[in-house]
Amino acid sequence: MADDAQADCLFCRIIAGEIPSASVYDDAEVYAFRDINPGAPTHVLVVPKRHIRDIAAAEAEDGALLLALARAANEIARREGVAESGYRLVWNVGPDAGQSVFHLHLHLLGGRAMAWPPG
Ligand code: 5GP
Ligand code: ZN
Numbered sequence: 724m725a726d727d728a729q730a731d732c733l734f735c736r737i738i739a740g741e742i743p744s745a746s747v748y749d750d751a752e753v754y755a756f757r758d759i760n761p762g763a764p765t766h767v768l769v770v771p772k773r774h775i776r777d778i779a780a781a782e783a784e785d786g787a788l789l790l791a792l793a794r795a796a797n798e799i800a801r802r803e804g805v806a807e808s809g810y811r812l813v814w815n816v817g818p819d820a821g822q823s824v825f826h827l828h829l830h831l832l833g834g835r836a837m838a839w840p841p842g
Contacts, residue, residue: 729774734826738772747802752788753795755831764834765803765810769796775827778814796831805833813841 728735737744737756744756747767758766769792775781781789793812800806810833815822 732826748799752791763832767831769829779816792829
């Protein structure tokens with residue numbers, strides 16, 4: 724596990740390979756894998772390898788890393804064949820948004836038409 728990884732963090736453990744996941748993207752800073760309970764035909768979680776609690780905890784110096792997450796998501800959308808049909812990128816923060824995992828993750832959802840506003 725990386726130095727900053729948290730032993731009790733589910734996504735740190737997935738990044739470390741201690742818990743299996745269906746990988747779709749992997750580079751020096753970013754890992755992405757399929758959501759275990761998909762809400763759309765394409766539902767991928769794009770996460771920084773470095774532990775950050777959530778988007779509300781991101782600092783100015785995390786800017787390049789956040790851009791790397793967005794760029795990885797766009798690349799995954801192309802690979803998944805949803806770049807033209809469209810997709811949604813979501814940060815859930817706190818109880819009303821249903822946040823359940825406290826390691827920053829960008830949801831990439833695509834492959835079907837989606838309602839707005841979300842339920
Ligand atoms: P949140 O609700 O925090 O925005 O999103 C957490 C997401 O992680 C959920 O969509 C949930 O289905 C997914 N998830 C939770 N546990 C696991 C797991 O062990 N493996 C994978 N691949 N996804 C998980
Ligand atoms: Zn973590």
